[in-house]
Amino acid sequence: MKGGTIVADFSVPYLQLLDADGRLTGPLPSLADNPQEWLAMYRMMVRTRLFDTKAVNLQRTGKLGTYPPCLGQEAVHVGVGAALLPQDVVFPVYREIGTKFWRGVTLRDVLLYWGGDERGTHYVNTPQDFPFCVPIASQMPHAAGAALAFKLRGEARCALGYIGDGGTSQGAFYEAINFAGARGLPLVTVVVNNQYAISAPVRVQTACETLAQKGIAAGMRCLQIDGNDLLAVRVAVGEAAERARRGDGPTLIEALTYRLSDHTTSDDASRYRDAEEVTAARAREPMVRMRRFLEERKLWSDAQEAAWRAECSAEIEAAVQEYLTTPRQPVDSMFDHVYAELPRSLEWQREEARRFSGRR
Amino acid sequence: MKGGTIVADFSVPYLQLLDADGRLTGPLPSLADNPQEWLAMYRMMVRTRLFDTKAVNLQRTGKLGTYPPCLGQEAVHVGVGAALLPQDVVFPVYREIGTKFWRGVTLRDVLLYWGGDERGTHYVNTPQDFPFCVPIASQMPHAAGAALAFKLRGEARCALGYIGDGGTSQGAFYEAINFAGARGLPLVTVVVNNQYAISAPVRVQTACETLAQKGIAAGMRCLQIDGNDLLAVRVAVGEAAERARRGDGPTLIEALTYRLSDHTTSDDASRYRDAEEVTAARAREPMVRMRRFLEERKLWSDAQEAAWRAECSAEIEAAVQEYLTTPRQPVDSMFDHVYAELPRSLEWQREEARRFSGRR
Amino acid sequence: MAQISMVEAINLAQAWELQNDPDMVVLGEDVGVNGGVFRATSGLQQRFGAQRVFDTPLAEGLIAGVSVALAAQGLKPVAEIQFMGFIYPALDQIASHMARLRNRTRGRITCPLVLRMPHGGGIHAPEHHSESLETLLCHHPGLRVLCPSSPQRAYGMLLGAIRSPDPVMFLEPVRLYRLARQEVQDDGQALPIDRCFRLRNGDDVTLLSWGAMTVEAMKAAERLAKENIQCDVLDVASLAPIDFDSILDSVVKTGRLVIAHEAVRTCGVGAEIAATVAEHALYDLRAPVRRVTGYDTIMPLYRLENEYLPGVERIVDAVRATLVDG
């Protein structure tokens, strides 16, 4: 293009603190220099993975509905959890149980939800967090909206919106980040790039070399991180959240990770990807490296690992029992929450439902 | 962000060839070095502006429906027209009559459309071009789809999608450019940044310093141009179209211009912008500078201007007469094009419509 | 008490509530400095500031989605969709979230908000500016769908909508925005949002309509009164949930029913009313229920608009047919 001058310049930084072997790649920012938190985060990753494995098994044995595993993505979810404060609000997709558990959502709640029971969205410990959101990307305008509410009220809080690599193709995603940029909202967007949207690899979604650069179109700060590096997640999201809370605007973070599992229990990933690819990805998974990091610092041992796993397994077993013995909701429950009060015209429909309850 | 490296770098170039005084800012690329075309383009700008003025008058006197003027944006529309080949396909919004006229859409067609008659979409000379598109941004997926058709069939054609600054806030816009990027489609996107979406200035839409950078999120080539510079438009769009036709992928061009008129004849722009701003913008409008450029090269004179204006006015007058004397469509026409064949269930509705025709 | 138009009434109701409910915010395209393309929010930003009355980017899905979260956060968004024909990009948020959030979370997170939108045709507007798409909303349980037909009802029902614990879709007939002026007391009194309004008492035929069609229905009723046919004219007003008690009472009284609406006939709200009435009052019906509706075609550009929109003639004809039938 002759006669051209440059009117705008952008770059996308990348952050990794802990490499795949558990070695620090440089000095640790103070935000992540907290051994107590390392342990808590690592423990939560283990707990999450054990739960995840159990949930898949429950589905396989007909005791749970379709379930979307999070195997291999625990660092993103737990790191986000640790980076947030209770007053922040999380807008998840459907895979981020590590974040939910960190914030106090119970194991039973998650089982209930995927077990086909609306009561699984109760979240007594984090009452403003949104439940799972199935229509892809539709949670992002909510995240922006909550961020707007915080800004309008002058509250030092941030909204955290999750989105998948596939989700970045939906218009709602762009509308939300563009708005957050335009208004300088306290929104942290975490793009979980696990390389696939069901069977579609990222290259089907976009020609972009990074998903982080989507933030450039929203006029916002953006960066890419190693999403299997718990410390990088903790630092990048922590910094972004702090900026957001103090009024310095939104950030978009692309977290590179890999979905080691099938998309959901209904999916068969071997139809569309090679075993070698998965093997290679497994070598970069997030838990081993964090365990090494802790062990090298004498903060964790095989014995501790075994004890913690046993503790988690017992907790999970108890939650599963609780879940399995939770009676279904009464048929009335279909009508109880459609409106604040049942409209007259729904009364006779409720009568009909009651009359046929259990009689199909 | 500590420990950061840079993983991606971008910049947005800017192009202006003819400044507001009609002086070249540098050497003229061969694409635009065509005196015959300069004249044709200039003439079309004059014709467009005269038509536009007439259309506003017709609306004011109750002879035309709501009409969206293009005053001040003629260079974008005419430059785009000149940059395209007949086999290319245009997906307009509603203001781009300069492009339509260049491609052979008749004045009467445009009057008919804004006069409330569907026959105004006939376009005998450019039968694949899409008609005006009212739902903002919904034309962009069409442009991408046509580009996909060309690519699938191996045709050396491009699709040109128009979008306004306001339109860049709609998800459909991003979805379309992202797809075009992902598939390397022959799509040229022209973002007509006329500074306003009805009353909303660009800063309501986005924090971006350029709208061109939206293309970065689509992984595509992007640039910003002086949209009041006919030659810059001709060159930028021409280059982009050539690249697209020869398989080198999509380009997004932000054309900076200014809507000198009200948004439509239903709007009153004085409610939301200062007279000074408009005055300043008028000094940068596209026709004066092009006329100076031509006059300096002895290619145009006052006499020629007067003659051409007279010729256009006569043509416009004739088209207006044609339009005003075009009888309304029969009531049956409401039913004729809903399906390829009238379904049985619509027959009695057509009967009813006939029965009440003219009897309200 | 001033004589005001419907659009002024809508403006007043918003001003009242902005004044009295610190959580209320107004958002949408051009609602700020410009005061809305129909001036329904004129002066509100000036009076209440840009923190409470503000323009959004041009994206209806965003407006709806942001409103969901504002409501969940305890604010009370009253958002404008510039024309009902542009509701489509917002439908995912409306159907998947507004209508469902309460149910999904068993009442933990609710979504009390108002989406205001101009509705219907008759003003020679461009393509997509004259749509009557209430069915798309009424088919989604969890939403309330309202359509006032006078300045007074617009004022009171809008206040009722803003104060409702449910998400309310508030359809404003463009043709009535400035058609008639009426005395409206600006006293902050809400009207019920689950009721029909009786516009005229009659024993011969029940005539139901809403929005701009109520004006045609009333004209038809006046015309028919001269032939000594007395119509019981009801403004349905609350299109979801519908006040079937009042409708059935009237039909039981008259034995005849004509429904007039602008929307496309197939699966229009008229179909629901006709079906429900025929289900619950079949033996009271002395003639088939007749629907006078927009045709199952595309709303034409404006030159043929009046051929498309149901008018007095078609309503009168349907009422007479109903009397001949039975």
Add this chain to the structure above:
Amino acid sequence: MAQISMVEAINLAQAWELQNDPDMVVLGEDVGVNGGVFRATSGLQQRFGAQRVFDTPLAEGLIAGVSVALAAQGLKPVAEIQFMGFIYPALDQIASHMARLRNRTRGRITCPLVLRMPHGGGIHAPEHHSESLETLLCHHPGLRVLCPSSPQRAYGMLLGAIRSPDPVMFLEPVRLYRLARQEVQDDGQALPIDRCFRLRNGDDVTLLSWGAMTVEAMKAAERLAKENIQCDVLDVASLAPIDFDSILDSVVKTGRLVIAHEAVRTCGVGAEIAATVAEHALYDLRAPVRRVTGYDTIMPLYRLENEYLPGVERIVDAVRATLVDG
């Protein structure tokens, strides 16, 4: 002739037409290598190449919009929307362009294409995966809306849809995808796409349904036959435009009508049928038309799914009530 399931029939029909119509392309989320989440496009990319069968980005609005232009360009897109619950982002394109392009341009640009989508519940799927939203489509003139209920009808109607000059929304009942196998001749023969199909002959009550509900309707009819109640069971199949001639013929014969559908009751297609029948055949009706439908609530998560979906019991009950009524 092989015994095949509905999803296999859908696959075969697409393969047939891809083989015979060089302009046809298949697109959607996961339709390529993965062959669709229900395998409806399994093997097609392998056989016909990634130029003709390809994955799109995850954006239903884009899929619909791109299909509009592919069709306008003379290709024949057959696009998959992964579940009907995800149709919302595509509705603007469907309503504003697919349904209108022919009319808008007076026939200059047309939009012959097929949008396939899984429809309905009954497979214990997650939230938003069990929706029956046919009303949203049927309310838009310009579209054809089909819903087959057997492998054979799926095969023939899909071919009819692909060859139609109109845009066709093709709703595939997920519950039937693998429920039953049937001999289907893979001969490229299309079935009409503007007709009801009679599934059972009877003189006592007309029983209408579509999609997965036809299975429940047939079971109900068998049960009722044992009580000597003979149902005339019709699969409506073409939900827009509807074949009212066949429906009215049947109702005139039986004098009684029960309609069963999964979708929400209010403004469901059942309302349209009930209203039209009561308008055209009121005096033939010996009892009120009864609708057995999904309730006006949110389709619950799967533990209560069977309480929500109309089943044999409710249909049987409605038919009996119709006989008692009249």
